Amino acid sequence: MITGSALLGLFGIGSSSSTTSLGPSETLALYKSSVASTDKTEASIRKEPTFIRDVAALKAAIAKAKTPDDLLKDTRVAPLLLQGLGLGDQASYTGLARKALQSKLTDTKSLANVLTDTRWKTAAKTLDFAASGLTKLKDSKTLDSIIDGMVDYRRLTAISEKSQAVSDALYISTLPDTVPDVYSVLGDAVMRRVATTLAGLPDELAVLPVESQAASLKARFDVSQFGDAKKRTALIQRYLVTATQGNVTMPSYLSALSGGFSFTA
Incomplete structure (x- = not known):
């Protein structure tokens, strides 16, 4: 039986x-500065000796x-x-990764299909291990997209060490203009954190049945905000303030709210 704390960890939930x-x-x-420096930061990461060695090791292992x-x-x-x-963030769950990424997506009961965290299903589809073995991963387009993902992971990880809220916001800013359903939001660690923070829902929501989680979130948050560029910009600004409002005294917080911040993702 998975304990409540383990479940929170599995969803990447529980940290401030x-x-x-x-x-x-x-x-x-x-x-704002992170958005402006994205290209420069990514180029710098690609030149780092550690990153170059990691890419070489990944390519050698695949071969x-x-x-x-x-x-x-x-x-x-x-x-x-x-x-x-x-x-x-799921690297420590080695057994889960082996089973989920090799799931047969045609089987509705396979692990990737039943996990609430929909990233596993997306990853299994990207790799297509169950149907094509290593063939798709060895395709240059697939491998290049994974290397791009490694760059993005390191960029966002470095930013999260300064502010998890900013890292979350950068992720949200890249979402497509497609309205997700409430279950997709709950299954995405970052969208979930943003939505529940703005809805004022506790991390412990994750231990409830998913239907109850969905009902609680829908009652307090409009998930369509994730699928509209203008709404996302406003959403990001509210999240950045809400997620950090406890770090300042009331006068400073009110000043931030009324300071007329504006930015474009």
Whole structure:
């Protein structure tokens, strides 16, 4: 039986929204500067010796592996693959990764299909391990997208060390103009954190049946905000202030709210 604390960890939930004592104005400023420096930061990451070695190790392991399971059992490169798939926070769940990523998506009861965290299903579809083995991963387009994901993981991880809220906001800013359903929001660790923070719902919501979670969230939050560019911009601003409002005194917080911050993601 999975305990409540383990379940929270599995969903990437339970840590504070802000990893530092940045107040709303500082958080908003960090978000704006992070958006402006995205290209420069990504280019710098690609030149880092550690990143170059990691990419080389991943490529070598893919070339050497006979089966997807061989690759997923490699403790050196499996975490790199998960980073590139947007699952870097799940690297410690090795058994889960091996089973979920090799799920047969045509089987509605397979692990990737039943996990609430929909990133596993997306990753399994990207890799197509169950149907095509390592063939799709060895395709240059798939591998390049995973390497891009590794870059993004490192960029957002570095930002999250200053402010988890800003890292979350940057992720939200890249969402497509497609309205997700409430279950998709609950199944995405970042959208979930943003939505529940703005809805004033506790982390412990995750231990309830998913239907109860959905009902609670729908009653307090409009998920359509994620699927509209203008609404996302307003959503991000509210989240950055709400997630950090406890880090300042009341006068500073009111000043941040009335300061007329504006930015474009």
